[in-house]
Amino acid sequence: MTNWGILACGNIARKFAQGLVFAPNAKLLAVASRSQEKADAFGAEFGVERLYGSYQDLATDPDIDIVYIASPHTGHCEHAILCLDSGKGVLCEKPLAINAQQVERMIAAAQRNERFLMEAMWTRFLPMMNQVRAWLDEGAIGPLQALYADFGFRAGFNPEGRLFNLDLGGGSILDVGIYPLALAVQLFGEPNRVQAIANLSPTGSDEIALFNLGFPGGAMASLSSAIRATTPMEATIVGENGLIRLHRPFWKATLLTIEVQGKDAVTTARPFESTGYQYEATAAMEAMEQGLLEHPLMPWGDSLILARTMDEIRNQIGVRYPGE
Amino acid sequence: MTNWGILACGNIARKFAQGLVFAPNAKLLAVASRSQEKADAFGAEFGVERLYGSYQDLATDPDIDIVYIASPHTGHCEHAILCLDSGKGVLCEKPLAINAQQVERMIAAAQRNERFLMEAMWTRFLPMMNQVRAWLDEGAIGPLQALYADFGFRAGFNPEGRLFNLDLGGGSILDVGIYPLALAVQLFGEPNRVQAIANLSPTGSDEIALFNLGFPGGAMASLSSAIRATTPMEATIVGENGLIRLHRPFWKATLLTIEVQGKDAVTTARPFESTGYQYEATAAMEAMEQGLLEHPLMPWGDSLILARTMDEIRNQIGVRYPGE
Numbered sequence: 029m030t031n032w033g034i035l036a037c038g039n040i041a042r043k044f045a046q047g048l049v050f051a052p053n054a055k056l057l058a059v060a061s062r063s064q065e066k067a068d069a070f071g072a073e074f075g076v077e078r079l080y081g082s083y084q085d086l087a088t089d090p091d092i093d094i095v096y097i098a099s100p101h102t103g104h105c106e107h108a109i110l111c112l113d114s115g116k117g118v119l120c121e122k123p124l125a126i127n128a129q130q131v132e133r134m135i136a137a138a139q140r141n142e143r144f145l146m147e148a149m150w151t152r153f154l155p156m157m158n159q160v161r162a163w164l165d166e167g168a169i170g171p172l173q174a175l176y177a178d179f180g181f182r183a184g185f186n187p188e189g190r191l192f193n194l195d196l197g198g199g200s201i202l203d204v205g206i207y208p209l210a211l212a213v214q215l216f217g218e219p220n221r222v223q224a225i226a227n228l229s230p231t232g233s234d235e236i237a238l239f240n241l242g243f244p245g246g247a248m249a250s251l252s253s254a255i256r257a258t259t260p261m262e263a264t265i266v267g268e269n270g271l272i273r274l275h276r277p278f279w280k281a282t283l284l285t286i287e288v289q290g291k292d293a294v295t296t297a298r299p300f301e302s303t304g305y306q307y308e309a310t311a312a313m314e315a316m317e318q319g320l321l322e323h324p325l326m327p328w329g330d331s332l333i334l335a336r337t338m339d340e341i342r343n344q345i346g347v348r349y350p351g352e
Numbered sequence: 353m354t355n356w357g358i359l360a361c362g363n364i365a366r367k368f369a370q371g372l373v374f375a376p377n378a379k380l381l382a383v384a385s386r387s388q389e390k391a392d393a394f395g396a397e398f399g400v401e402r403l404y405g406s407y408q409d410l411a412t413d414p415d416i417d418i419v420y421i422a423s424p425h426t427g428h429c430e431h432a433i434l435c436l437d438s439g440k441g442v443l444c445e446k447p448l449a450i451n452a453q454q455v456e457r458m459i460a461a462a463q464r465n466e467r468f469l470m471e472a473m474w475t476r477f478l479p480m481m482n483q484v485r486a487w488l489d490e491g492a493i494g495p496l497q498a499l500y501a502d503f504g505f506r507a508g509f510n511p512e513g514r515l516f517n518l519d520l521g522g523g524s525i526l527d528v529g530i531y532p533l534a535l536a537v538q539l540f541g542e543p544n545r546v547q548a549i550a551n552l553s554p555t556g557s558d559e560i561a562l563f564n565l566g567f568p569g570g571a572m573a574s575l576s577s578a579i580r581a582t583t584p585m586e587a588t589i590v591g592e593n594g595l596i597r598l599h600r601p602f603w604k605a606t607l608l609t610i611e612v613q614g615k616d617a618v619t620t621a622r623p624f625e626s627t628g629y630q631y632e633a634t635a636a637m638e639a640m641e642q643g644l645l646e647h648p649l650m651p652w653g654d655s656l657i658l659a660r661t662m663d664e665i666r667n668q669i670g671v672r673y674p675g676e
Contacts, residue, residue, distance in 0.1 A: 174583065257498055260588045
């Protein structure tokens with residue numbers, strides 16, 4: 029049995045806790061919030077035994093094996109390092125941090141403490157992604173050429189909220205742009221060409237961003253993100269012999285279509301229970317059991333690529349977070 | 353009855369002639385090729401009376417009202433001006449020319465001769481586009497925010513062929529990129545931000561190009577084209593209250609889906625007969641009957657925007673045609 033702690037008790041923590049119920053051998057032993065009241069309410073909802081009013085108390089609980097970091101983007105670095113330095117494994121909500129410099133510090137903390145660290149890129153562990161990887165491994169659509177993917181939804185503008193507030197790492201790229209970007213990096217590695225345009229909100233965060241990437245092997249990716257527009261939310265992987273469509277909402281697709289030249293298109297279902305966050309939790313536990321510090325399907329190198337690429341995109345569109 | 357001539361007898365001329373059969377009051381009276389043999393063969397196939405072995409002979413046939421220019425991109429400017437200066441109306445295959453400078457010369461020729469000139473952007477006249485315009489006119493999806501559209505197909509590499517040969521205006525942007533671009537311009541006008549990356553073929557033409565556009569009102573377009581990759585070939589128009597999907601192949605879609613927030617998605621069919629080129633022919637004839645020099649649905653201004661934008665895209669990706 030692996031004992032989990034959850035650091036911060038917001039919406040994403042709730043989704044993760046709902047999923048964790050479906051992860052075998054996982055026990056949500058403790059939750060922490062800066063507000064004891066919030067921790068108590070969250071704990072009551074999920075039947076959690078240990079309810080902490082400070083992150084430090086969670087980090088130093090000797091019975092906790094791994095902490096899921098669910099604080100706002102701007103807190104990830106500090107909170108992950110707090111837990112790593114206390115000897116915990118860490119599964120940290122995406123984006124791993126607000127920039128590459130912070131990601132490097134987190135990786136250094138995992139290395140010096142010899143503890144597991146993974147960016148919670150949960151979509152890479154969903155059943156549909158196993159099917160996508162299987163198709164790609166067998167070369168089902170031939171050499172890969174391009175990815176088209178977008179993730180945009182329409183939120184009401186709230187200058188104080190985490191989506192729009194730069195103090196909380198606001199903007200579409202870090203919140204949802206990372207999904208199409210993570211798929212591109214999974215397929216093609218690190219881009220050597222990055223090009224972005226965006227519209228910024230009155231608070232200076234990106235409301236909608238279009239970013240095109242080119243990769244050393246010649247592959248290309250046409251990607252976008254939005255927090256003020258509901259976009260198609262689809263992904264299409266293009267190969268020389270066909271294409272794979274991840275149907276809306278592509279990042280947690282349950283329907284896939286593969287079209288191979290000269291054959292009929294085939295649509296296949298890959299449903300999952302609950303919120304789907306249980307798969308990344310199980311993956312993290314398996315990696316820790318094997319004594320790994322990083323997971324082969326979401327390694328530190330990929331987190332660095334994501335952070336560096338988002339840094340470059342933000343640099344081009346003029347989005348800066350406090351302290352940068 | 354309007355008497356048509358077709359200048360150059362390639363594939364696109366064949367498709368146009370097949371469509372023209374379905375255009376009321378249109379008669380294909382003459383065709384011209386630089387090869388009398390080709391003109392004869394084409395004429396036999398479509399029952400054409402007058403078969404010319406030179407473009408000049410077609411241009412000076414006193415019974416011809418309007419000429420459809422079907423030569424390679426690099427010939428459009430010269431051939432359209434030849435016909436305009438001979439007093440003919442001109443429907444010229446897209447792109448109207450290989451660059452904005454040529455387009456300006458063609459428009460000047462139409463003006464000084466007071467003759468009709470239209471870029472053969474046939475897709476704007478298809479039944480589905482009437483439905484799209486009707487939805488947009490009634491504000492069915494609210495204020496428009498973005499367009500996602502791509503047109504890519506996989507051709508075999510042939511350095512001599514018109515798709516790859518710079519001497520013939522080769523490259524994906526002029527051949528198929530103009531379709532998503534023309535839709536963006538129809539929706540949003542002239543972009544004030546243009547950003548493109550591309551892979552070039554060994555002949556220096558663009559094999560695949562991704563281009564993002566921003567427009568003065570804040571709308572954005574994520575577009576792409578390819579002649580070496582089969583892409584999703586879809587278009588999605590995003591508004592604040594919903595979206596409109598032009599199903600594959602979007603530029604000549606027969607299926608449309610509209611999704612309005614809070615309502616069920618509705619898919620509707622807008623089929624057409626033959627190749628669909630009859631609608632632009634009919635539109636051109638109607639405009640000429642009204643004494644117009646340009647068509648309100650495909651005005652000269654739009655052709656200039658298309659040409660200027662493609663010039664900028666090619667400038668960014670380093671594609672130059674001979675003489676530029």
